[in-house]
Amino acid sequence: MSIVSNLRANLRTDPKRELWFTWYSTVAFYSLYSVVFFVITRTQPPGKPWLDPEQTVEWFADRHGGLLFGFGLIFVLGGWSATAIALIAYSIRRMSVSRAFAYSYLVLYLIAAVPGFLLICIAMTAGALRPDRNPEMQRWLYDLGFLSFSGTMGVFLVGSLIWMAAILLDKNRVFPRWFGYLNLCNALTEVVIAPSWIFQRGVLAWDGVIAWWIDVAVFGMYTGVFIYLLRDVIIRDDLGTGPLPERPPGRPRRLHPLAKVLR
């Protein structure tokens, strides 16, 4: 059987195909997000908060093409983030807790995406679009971009707490309880970013060792762990209700549809 016909057969028969689609979308979205922010636009790690207007103009000039191309990609594909949020909301719906947890999480992240994700793209693209603009104005856009991105990370604090509460109250064992506590660790590091509204230099500024580097290290681990655990949830999910079955001991792991095709 050819790869194409194998794929077609799997797509027709696998009852979890939509879940796998959202999971692969989540991986693809986070990969795109990392490449755009860290490599193409070089807006992460963030610029120095204390740059003067002339230095800000240089900063934009240094990244001109990357900002326009990278954030152009985000404007086209940024909506992709919906699949990751939807999959997390689905996992909360699969728990024994009230649906209010899933709806709260969904609404919170969709609203938080505007200050925490889109505003930096708009501000930085506006700065890159007209490099001959008044330097003071360029610095205003620079501040708006980084304050909206780094400074508003705290809005995700409540999201982590909602997820934590749902996991700790859940009786369906959708996620291990230690992941509930990891949500608390992540939420506590989100608090750390709040002082970036006050400081232009030092460890708590938006590019500071504590406010950015330690925080991103924790968030990176947290993201990797939840993507892995969402995969585990899909493997164990029986698409029913009640406790999620455990993986049977000694049984080989089920292959993903893509792996089945390539086998």
Add this chain to the structure above:
Amino acid sequence: MAAPDTSTADLPDEEIERVPGEGDMWFFVLFESLVFTAYFCVYLYFRTQDERAFLEAQSALNLPLGIVDTIVLLTSSWAIARCVQEARAGRYPAARRLALATIGLGAAFFALKLVEWVNLIRGGHTFTSSDFMQHFFFLTGMHAIHLLIGFVALGILVHQLSDPQRRSQETIETCSTYWHTVDLYWVLIFAVLYIVR
């Protein structure tokens, strides 16, 4: 000669050594300890960069108040440890009293911390006045947030001890583990911010 069998398979459950409370809570303890260790390393590094300025700002701290804070919080840890022992022995009313005493001592610690912050701010030592104060308010503030979460854990503990239908030794020990962790972080913060000169 055959090696002695050290397996625990034949031992009754109560004789098998285990970590107190949920194993998952210990994951939190380890992970959060790593994060705090990173904060301490950052503080100590920046301290070495400008030791004189740090020492000068540090002299504004009220060491006796810090010692009282530490004694109050260590006493709360003793109370919660006694609470777990009483609960293990099935003496739930005594365990509940000790849990309430832990909450009272935690509240006293928080009140002392507020007094210290207000006094420092009145003396012109604010979050933005120096690098040392930036670290001081940040670390003690983060600890205070952990402490406030600890009140939620202690509330769950008291609720469990009050209701015979809900009592779970594992949950009681898990809440206690969290409180000891809050205590441990304070002892480290006290040593690093108040004692190290």
